[in-house]
Amino acid sequence: MFDAVLFDLDGTLADTAPDLGEAVNILLQEEGRPQQSLTALRPYTSQGVRGLLNAGFGIDSSHPSYERLSQRFLEIYAGRLCDATRLFDGIPELLDALEALNLGWGIVTNKRMRFTDPLVELLQLTPRTNCVVSGDTTAEAKPSPLPILHACQLLRCRPERALYVGDDRRDIVAGNAAGCKTVAVSYGYLGDSGPLHAWGANLIIDHPSQLADYLARLVVPK
Numbered sequence: 001m002f003d004a005v006l007f008d009l010d011g012t013l014a015d016t017a018p019d020l021g022e023a024v025n026i027l028l029q030e031e032g033r034p035q036q037s038l039t040a041l042r043p044y045t046s047q048g049v050r051g052l053l054n055a056g057f058g059i060d061s062s063h064p065s066y067e068r069l070s071q072r073f074l075e076i077y078a079g080r081l082c083d084a085t086r087l088f089d090g091i092p093e094l095l096d097a098l099e100a101l102n103l104g105w106g107i108v109t110n111k112r113m114r115f116t117d118p119l120v121e122l123l124q125l126t127p128r129t130n131c132v133v134s135g136d137t138t139a140e141a142k143p144s145p146l147p148i149l150h151a152c153q154l155l156r157c158r159p160e161r162a163l164y165v166g167d168d169r170r171d172i173v174a175g176n177a178a179g180c181k182t183v184a185v186s187y188g189y190l191g192d193s194g195p196l197h198a199w200g201a202n203l204i205i206d207h208p209s210q211l212a213d214y215l216a217r218l219v220v221p222k
Contacts, residue, residue, distance in 0.1 A: 001218045004130070004157040005098055005211075006148060006180070008166035009109035009116065010046055011188030013091055014123060017045040018084035023077040024056045027069065033057065046168045046189040048110060049073055074115075081115060082122035088187060090208035095128065097212040101219045104155045106131035108148050108164070108174075110141045130155055143170035145178035152178070165211065172199040183211060 010016045021041040028035050036056060044051035049070045053059055059066055098105050106129055109116055113134035120126050131154040135141040138150050152159045164175030167188020175182035184201035185208075196204055205211050 001161070002103065002163050002181070002215065003161040004104040004106065004152070004155045005163045005165065005215070006106050006108050006151050006175075007164075008046075008168070008171050008188075009107050009111055009119075011167035011190075012088075012165055012171075012185055013107065013125075014085055014087055014119070016085045016119075017042045017189065019080050019082065020045050020052060020077060022084070023073055023080060024052050026076050027073050028056055030072070031057075031069075043189055078115065081119050085119070085123070087123060088208065090212075094208040094212045095125075097216065099128070101215060103215070103219060104130040104157065106133070106151050106155060108133045108142070108151050110135035110147075110170075112136050142174040143177070145174050148174055148178040148180060152180075163215075169194065169199045172201045176200055 007013045017038060021038045024041055025035040033056070041052065041055055044055040050061060053066065053069055053073065057069065059069070095105065107116070107120065111134055113136055116132060116134040120129065120132055131151050133147045133151045133154070138146040140146045148164055149159060152162050155162070159179035162180045163183060164171065164178070164180045165183040165185060166172060166175065167185045167190060172182045172184055182201045183203045183205060184196050184199050186196055186204060186206045190196070203214065
């Protein structure tokens with residue numbers, strides 16, 4: 001039924017919130033603002049720079065200081081990409097299970113390539129993944145289906161035989177628009193994307209082991 005599984009990165013494969021949150025707090029300190037707890041910042045992690053600056057400073061991209069603050073945030077984050085970032089519990093075992101089933105797998109993220117590639121390397125996933133598509137790889141990022149369709153081309157997999165896994169509504173919108181089956185994860189960051197069951201995913205999981213079990217029932221090893 002499936003030939004490949006594609007994953008979002010932040011909040012799905014890896015818990016990047018500690019390093020992103022610390023980068024925000026360093027910036028807040030530089031600007032003389034009070035720091036925020038990781039609990040407060042975590043829901044905005046999947047929204048990237050825009051969401052995190054909104055959470056930390058209460059500004060959006062129209063604010064006069066947005067460009068300066070966003071560039072400084074990215075400089076800080078680049079220096080601590082994987083200080084505290086780890087794969088979520090159960091992800092190493094899930095990837096082992098995919099490989100045992102001879103299923104190709106890849107990463108489709110809105111994170112920029114300059115951050116994605118070194119982070120994937122630091123997480124020791126580069127030799128294992130079959131493709132990495134970043135937010136600036138294609139002309140449009142998610143919720144456009146283009147990045148997922150590009151990943152399917154790289155994997156030589158028809159979209160209808162691919163599964164896309166993510167923790168944000170835009171992940172599910174993009175996956176569905178690409179023609180993939182979609183999986184929403186409740187252990188990610190979620191943020192303000194509304195009720196998980198309303199996203200239109202084909203499956204909702206609370207732990208990566210549930211996806212491993214689901215695929216083991218459907219896929220006959222090649």
